[in-house]
Amino acid sequence: MMTISSEQREQYQREGYLILPAVIPGDMLTMLREECSYYLGYYDSIMDAKGVETDNLSHRGKRYFINNRYRLSQRLWQFIFSDLMAQVVEATVGPTAYLFHEQWVVKGAEQGMKFSWHQDSGYVKWYDPSTNHKPYVTCWCTLDDVSEENGTVYLLPHSRAGTRGKIIDHFKEEKTNDLIGYTGDDPGDAVIVPAGSIVAFDSFVFHRSGPNRTNRMRRIYLPQYSAAPILRPDGKPWAMATPFLDHGRNVYDHTGDTADAFGPFPKMEPVIT
Template sequence: MKITDQQRELYRTEGYMILPGVIPPAMLEMLREECSYYLGYYDSIMDAKGVQTENISHRGKRYFINNRYRLSNRLWQFIFSDLMAEVARATVGDEAYLFHEQWVVKGAEQGMKFAWHQDSGYVKWYNPTTEHKPYVTCWCTLDDVSEENGTVYLLPHSRGGTKSRIINHTKEDGTNDLIGYTGSDPGDPVIVPAGSIVAFDSFVFHRSGPNQTERMRRIYLPQYSAKPIDRPDGKPWAMATPFLKDGKNIYSHAEDAAERFGPFPETKKESVA
């Protein structure tokens, strides 16, 4: 994949770029399989709690399943791939960290809409003093997306007035969505095939419609930042896994696993008489 100068310029000025059909078929199939596992996993968690709604997830209707990649043996192969390194370099630059990742799934026929917001609006909601630079959201389609199945709508910076600021958001009763825009501009719907990446910066307003089709609408969404984004206590807001340094992919799966689970214990060698 080669990102063109025109795509880079659109991201710089309006905050987004669209890369149709760039995810290799084998990688796309892996993401679909992992998505199926995590949907069942999350339903079981909600069953154990006896709830139908958890934060902004609503069982059978809309799921946001966050920061579970270390539970998978395969997801890191996509998150830290050469493909995603190219996207990260073209958006946040030659130094990049995995900031956050999640599955975003709308259920068949009853998949809920999602209100106008900036992704950074959620960071500011929990940390009002944040002054972070925009990070990049990589909206990766596991299905063909259309207005009928609840695709994303983008409001470019020139129309949203969002190139350099995070808007204060309010919480919507019932859905728990944060809302940052209440104007009349409907935004631009993204119509792309499965295996596409829509990269937009975290200051861009976006929303999505309901899923009115007979099939789920599935998205995988890794996000990368140029610097770690911290909470007021100095700890990372979500994650800060090193990915790029001086433009090179420095991710180490072994080091990442050791940080999460601890190093493997050394085997004691017994002497033989």
């Protein structure tokens, strides 16, 4: 059984993140790796059909962001709505929570691209400048050991970035399509953890990742959860609003998961980390 300490909870509230090394059970980690392989092939076939090498933020063989496909899987819900994730979500966004977004983030071997300094909420604000949402939690789940050599994530704590409770305006980088919100000198803190770890950080935390210089892929699965539905100006969910926790009770219903709390599954804009 995993335990999230009071010190880790306090760090999350103060600095915006907590780190849980090697907490994903082995059988669940194997399942996530198998699902990742399927979705990589799936996404390459989408780019083949389009006749492109770059699709939004994904660059074939170099960097992939594969968004919000969990309903196509027979197994992913078992991790997204697991007791393990319920513990992480309750400790970060609280006892009432919704699945907001989920994606695979994969850097290809030897040519895996960097990803620039940004806040996840910076992408929401880019598409909706009027947004006023509370920070949601990003759960950066490692399918491989991560290091500076294979492109791990670097975090910039709130106390050094001045980002607690604040979404910074971002600008778009040419060629990569990355949004950038920080151009200062602080390199951030590299996260070095084994496969099966969860790094939970709030969506106002600046983070980046380096290139993958190793001969193996660097694979991450990344579900995100919010304390309340994050809505567009028209009142529809921004990405998803699938009920998960209600006053600490897991209320996810797999048999009825065909729509979100606000109706049919909506068309989604990318929300990237």
